[in-house]
Amino acid sequence: MAHFPRRVPLFRPLLASGALLFSAWPALAVAGERPAVHRAALVLQQSRTTAPSRKAPAPRATPAKAPARALTFTSPRGATALRNDLSALLSAKTRNGQWGALVVSLTNGDTLFSVAPDTPLVPASTMKTFTAALALEQLGPDHAFSTDVLRDGVLESDGTVRGDLILRGDGDPGLSSRFVRGGPEAPMELLARFVAGAGVTRVEGDIIADASGMEGRRIPEGWLTRYAGAAYAAPFSALSLNENIVIVGVYPATDRSVSVRLEPASSGLDVVSSVRVVAGRATRVQVRMVGESQVVVTGTIGVSAAPHRVQLVVSDPVTFTAGAFAEALRAQGVTVTGTVRIGRTPDAATMVTSLQSPPLARLVSVMNRESINHYAEQIFRNAARGADRRGAGSAEAANSQLRTFLEQKVGIPGDHVVATDGSGLSVLDRVTPRALVHLMHYAHHAPWASVFHASLPVAGESETLRLRMRNTPAQGNLHAKTGTTNEVISLSGYATAENGEILAFAFLYNGADRWNARETIDAMGPTLTAFSR
Numbered sequence: 001m002a003h004f005p006r007r008v009p010l011f012r013p014l015l016a017s018g019a020l021l022f023s024a025w026p027a028l029a030v031a032g033e034r035p036a037v038h039r040a041a042l043v044l045q046q047s048r049t050t051a052p053s054r055k056a057p058a059p060r061a062t063p064a065k066a067p068a069r070a071l072t073f074t075s076p077r078g079a080t081a082l083r084n085d086l087s088a089l090l091s092a093k094t095r096n097g098q099w100g101a102l103v104v105s106l107t108n109g110d111t112l113f114s115v116a117p118d119t120p121l122v123p124a125s126t127m128k129t130f131t132a133a134l135a136l137e138q139l140g141p142d143h144a145f146s147t148d149v150l151r152d153g154v155l156e157s158d159g160t161v162r163g164d165l166i167l168r169g170d171g172d173p174g175l176s177s178r179f180v181r182g183g184p185e186a187p188m189e190l191l192a193r194f195v196a197g198a199g200v201t202r203v204e205g206d207i208i209a210d211a212s213g214m215e216g217r218r219i220p221e222g223w224l225t226r227y228a229g230a231a232y233a234a235p236f237s238a239l240s241l242n243e244n245i246v247i248v249g250v251y252p253a254t255d256r257s258v259s260v261r262l263e264p265a266s267s268g269l270d271v272v273s274s275v276r277v278v279a280g281r282a283t284r285v286q287v288r289m290v291g292e293s294q295v296v297v298t299g300t301i302g303v304s305a306a307p308h309r310v311q312l313v314v315s316d317p318v319t320f321t322a323g324a325f326a327e328a329l330r331a332q333g334v335t336v337t338g339t340v341r342i343g344r345t346p347d348a349a350t351m352v353t354s355l356q357s358p359p360l361a362r363l364v365s366v367m368n369r370e371s372i373n374h375y376a377e378q379i380f381r382n383a384a385r386g387a388d389r390r391g392a393g394s395a396e397a398a399n400s401q402l403r404t405f406l407e408q409k410v411g412i413p414g415d416h417v418v419a420t421d422g423s424g425l426s427v428l429d430r431v432t433p434r435a436l437v438h439l440m441h442y443a444h445h446a447p448w449a450s451v452f453h454a455s456l457p458v459a460g461e462s463e464t465l466r467l468r469m470r471n472t473p474a475q476g477n478l479h480a481k482t483g484t485t486n487e488v489i490s491l492s493g494y495a496t497a498e499n500g501e502i503l504a505f506a507f508l509y510n511g512a513d514r515w516n517a518r519e520t521i522d523a524m525g526p527t528l529t530a531f532s533r
Contacts, residue, residue, distance in 0.1 A: 073472060073523045075498070075530040079112055082531050086113045089523050097511015102433040103528065106444055106494075107501040112531075117437075120418070120430035121508045124483030125371045126490045127424030127431065130417060132364045132455060133439055134402050135383040136448040137409065141361035143387060145172035147239075149195055150349040152205070159201030164338070165352070166345050167325050168210040169239030169318075171385075171393060172357040173378035176242040178366070179358055184242050185264035185328065187355065188321075192328035194353035203329075206338035209322030210345045213238035214381050215394035218317065222426030229289070229313050233425060236377040237317035238393075241324055243374045244317045248287045250308040252277045252301045260297050263309075267340055268316065268323025273297040281305045292316040318342055361451040368455040368481055369463040373423035380422020395421055412438045424483060436492040436506035444494070444504065456480055456493050459525060468518075472526035473498070480505075480525075489517040495525065498532040 073089075076082040082103075090099055100121050103113040147170055153163020180186040218235035219228075227233035234244040247263035248271075256277040262269060270293055275285060278300045285299040285308050292315040301308055314320045322340045329336055357363065360379070367375035381393030384401055391397075403414025416435035420428040443452040457465035460475030464482045469475055480493020492506040507524060509517035 073526040073530065075473075075532075076527065077531075078533045079110070082527070082533075083113050085527055086524055087115075089520055089527065090115065093516040093520050094509065094511065094513045095516065096513055097509055097517065099517075100433040100508040101506065102437045103503055103505040104437050104441070105497075105501050106441055106504050112503070113505075115433075117434040118416070118432050120416070120432055121490075121510050122427060122485075122488050123424050123429055123431040123436075123508060124485045124488035124490050125373075125424045126436060126481050126483040126492045126506070126508070127419065127422070127429050128368055128371065128376050129436065129439060129443075129481045129492060130402060130419060130431070131376050131380045131383070131422040132368055132452060133443050133446075134398070134405055135360060135364065135379045136451060137405060137446070138383045138401070139360055139387050141359060141364075141448050141451045143360040145170040145174070145357040145382065146354045147172055147175055147191065147357075148354040149191065149352045150345055151200075151352050152208075152346045152349045155199065155350075155352075159199050161200055161203045161205065164205035164208050165195075165200070165203045165329075165336070166208045166210055166343075166349055167239065167322050168345050169213055169237065169321070170357075170389070171214050171236075171238045171240075171378045171382045173240065173243075173372075173375040174357045174363050174366070175240060175321075175355070178243075183263060184245075184247055185324070187241060188264055188324045188328035189331070191325065191353070191355045192332045192334065194355065195329060196332045196334055198352050200334055200352065202335045202337075204337055207322055207326045207329075207336060207340045208343040208345070209239055209318045209340060210343060211238040211318045212344050212392060213385065213389065214378075215392050215396075218315075220377060220395055220421035220423075220426055222420045222428035224427060227425070231311065231313055232373055234313050234374050235315065235317055236374060236381070237321075239321040240317045240374070240378065241321040243372070244314045244320070245311050246295075246314050246320065248295055248297065248310050248312055250275055250283075250285050250287075250297060250301055252303050252305055252307075254303065256303060258301060262295070264324040265327040266320050266323035267326050268319035268321075269293055269295055269314075271295045271297065276300045277303050279303060283308050285310075287312055289313065289315055293319065361448075361455075364451065365455040369457050371464050371482065373425050376423035377421060380419075395419070398422065406435065406438075410435075410438050410442045425485075431508075433492075433506040433508055436508075437504050440492065440494060440504035440506075444502070453479065453494070457482065469522050469525050473529040474526040477529045478525050483508075484514070484518075487511065487514070489514045489521060491521050491525070495528040497528065498530055501531075501533075503528050503531075 074085040076085045100119045101115040102117040148168040150166040151161045177186045249261045251259045260273045280302040281304045282302045283305045287310045380398045384397035385393040399419045407414045416432045418430040420426045456479040457463040459465045459478040460470040478495040483490035490508040495503045507521045
């Protein structure tokens with residue numbers, strides 16, 4: 001599948017917290033919330049004229065989106081009226097496909113609406129609610145991940161480490177300039193400053209990248225090959241940086257020379273450029289990843305053109321992250337005589353410094369509100385490791401723990417959920433509407449309930465629901481996790497009825513008529529909030 005550039009905003013500052021200043025990394029991977037035609041290389045800034053690109057393939061089995069029109073919802077009075085109205089809405093528009101739905105009053109404990117509640121369906125990004133709940137249960141909202149630097153050798157009085165320096169990953173999904181203020185180089189720059197501040201000036205050895213905290217595979221089972229190279233499907237690893245996206249910048253000069261720079265710079269990537277500078281402002285530059293480590297840049301750029309900056313998915317996160325750390329050390333004046341290689345931390349290694357992540361509560365909020373697949377994959381596997389970081393986190397171990405959690409805590413058979421990944425992008429995932437609603441019930445009463453509720457987008461106001469159900473009773477009321485792929489539309493969360501009842505719901509649609517399915521869900525949402533009895 002071909003991938004084409006897409007404009008996204010440049011980095012923007014956010015708020016300060018403690019000793020670190022945080023900033024916002026652009027939302028690159030909105031999980032299953034992206035359109036059917038996906039784009040891997042995302043243009044940050046380019047000149048006024050761009051090269052014509054090859055025609056993108058048409059979305060498969062995806063009807064054209066109908067013009068927006070006012071939602072039709074009802075204000076049912078009584079449980080029977082609600083059931084009848086939801087049934088009518090469910091059958092009114094979609095021409096094909098399969099529905100599963102369940103609405104339960106958490107206030108009164110009765111079931112208000114049910115359609116195939118025990119039928120396993122593909123959940124898309126509503127799977128992230130299971131990832132969030134499992135992680136909050138296993139790790140706690142205050143849990144933080146730690147990217148550590150250790151030395152395997154003596155630190156002498158002149159600052160020389162007689163041995164290797166180890167960069168050990170903890171699967172931190174937030175090791176990025178989304179949280180560490182600055183550009184893409186900010187996280188490794190800060191960690192390198194910590195190393196220099198610990199007195200290290202020279203390393204007489206190698207930089208060892210230890211990513212043993214997670215399974216070796218980088219792409220989950222069930223991710224389609226057409227996702228490859230797309231930002232929403234970036235690979236995962238215990239050592240991941242900037243959501244495994246690198247920026248490739250092409251800068252023309254008045255002397256007709258051109259420079260190509262990586263942000264962050266990383267010795268783990270080789271740049272091969274044949275870009276030529278031509279007259280004018282036109283930019284016709286192509287950037288692609290060849291193999292796991294070569295960035296190939298071709299084409300032409302005008303001498304008067306603005307810099308051309310493109311985001312590219314990294315194939316080998318471990319080498320990329322460790323290479324960026326090595327370059328950051330050199331920028332801080334720390335000499336490294338050896339190379340970057342992958343290995344494990346020796347038992348006798350001594351801690352030098354570490355960089356802590358924001359608390360899990362904040363990471364879960366980013367994951368659910370912006371529906372970021374990379375966060376979900378990292379958090380899912382970390383939940384399997386547990387707070388004491390046992391062994392390597394894997395999807396298989398996390399799925400096993402999720403089943404145990406569902407059976408022992410949530411009160412539903414574990415086979416109601418099949419989780420081959422943590423994000424819901426896998427086509428092999430299955431959940432039942434009953435499992436989703438039972439999870440909502442458990443999360444509503446859990447010690448971390450406020451964190452879970454706050455992580456869900458709000459209808460008409462925030463993130464993936466900000467444009468949906470506006471100017472209806474659901475706006476500012478209904479909060480739920482969305483799920484969207486070419487063949488799935490889903491929504492699961494909470495709504496407060498007009499009489500004050502708290503309702504938990506799950507609506508799942510699998511089929512080709514997804515635009516009508518979404519409109520149906522967007523009518524059922526305000527119907528729930530307008531309900532009274």
